[in-house]
Amino acid sequence: xxxxxxxxxxxxxxxxxxxxxRQAALIHVERTWVDNAxxxxxxxxxxxxxxxxxxxxxxxxxxxxxxxxxxxxxLGLVGRADxxxxxxxxxxxxxxxxxxxxxxxxxxxxxxxxFFPVEYKRGRPKQHRxxxxxxxxxxxxxxxxxxxxxxxxxLFYGKTKRxxxxxxxxxxxxxxxHAVARMRHLLExxxxxxxxxxERCRSCxxxxxxMPKQPAGGAGYAGISTMIRAxxxxxGA
Numbered sequence: 236x237x238x239x240x241x242x243x244x245x246x247x248x249x250x251x252x253x254x255x256x257r258q259a260a261l262i263h264v265e266r267t268w269v270d271n272a273x274x275x276x277x278x279x280x281x282x283x284x285x286x287x288x289x290x291x292x293x294x295x296x297x298x299x300x301x302x303x304x305x306x307x308x309x310l311g312l313v314g315r316a317d318x319x320x321x322x323x324x325x326x327x328x329x330x331x332x333x334x335x336x337x338x339x340x341x342x343x344x345x346x347x348x349x350f351f352p353v354e355y356k357r358g359r360p361k362q363h364r365x366x367x368x369x370x371x372x373x374x375x376x377x378x379x380x381x382x383x384x385x386x387x388x389x390l391f392y393g394k395t396k397r398x399x400x401x402x403x404x405x406x407x408x409x410x411x412x413h414a415v416a417r418m419r420h421l422l423e424x425x426x427x428x429x430x431x432x433x434e435r436c437r438s439c440x441x442x443x444x445x446m447p448k449q450p451a452g453g454a455g456y457a458g459i460s461t462m463i464r465a466x467x468x469x470x471g472a
Contacts, residue, residue, distance in 0.1 A: 244422065246305065246314030246372050249414045252421075253365030254435065259418060260427040261441050296323040298341060298348065305376035310415050316373045317355045321348040337384040350377050352388040359394045364407070366390050368414055371407045 244263075251259035261267045292299045298321040306313045323346045324338055338347035354370045367390070374385040389398040401407075420426070432447035439445065 243306070243311050243313040244415060244418050246312055246369060246376070248418050249312075249372050249411065250365045250369040252414050252418050253363060253368050255431075255439065256417075256421070256428045257430055257445060258435075258439060258441055260421050261444060263418070264421055264425055264427055267441065267444055293344075297321065298323075298344065305373055305380065307372075307376040307379045309379055310372070310375060310412070311419065312372055312376055312415065314373070314376075316352050316377075318353040319373075319377065320351040320353060322351060323348050337386075339381050339383050350374075350381065350383060350385050352377065352385065353391055353398070354388070355391050355393070357393045359392050360390070360399055364410065367401050367407060368411050370401055371403045372411045372415075374403050375408065375411060 248259055248263045251262055290301050292301075300319045300321065301317070303316045303319050304314075305316055321341060323344075337349055339350070340346075341348050352370060352373045354366065354373065356366055360366075370388050370390060374388055377383065378385055385403060387400055387402050389400050391398050421428075430445050430447040436442045436445075436447055
């Protein structure tokens, strides 16, 4: 199945969904957005990445691509990657032990290259998998666009100033597909889940719009977490 342009889901919507279904719906169904100090800081962090020139830069056996537009007609996703690194393989495709289809050619450059997406985030690594899902979705878009295979990428957090590698295993890829299906369900039906008040509200810029009224200690991550738990109980199928 392939999706028309007007039915493509922004990659960022998956991160919003895994953080909070209501936030995702307010932003992507109701088209509501409010900045706070945290979101502004995040915008600045991404702008610093975007403002670094050139958009394509070579450093030895690594080519750095910035602001790369991504699209998956199969998943129905569209968006932009902060940074995608391309690492040149030693020897010919397949000699590293990875599938031959994983290596691709880059225009104007000799050799075979493998892609490594890097997403920049403010703050620190999180307990939930929202950032990992967004990064994996980027990788899945690149795989479809370039007919390749990407086994790993990285999240760079502003507070730690370190990369955290993320393996794109079958469980994470399945979670991406579940999140896409859930987000599409909300969009197609124009649904906004009811408010839930918990620790996430402290950092949410939409808290005044959302107006969570449920007492603390309520349902928590009821929506997406129920889906994730069901997925894990089924063995990741």
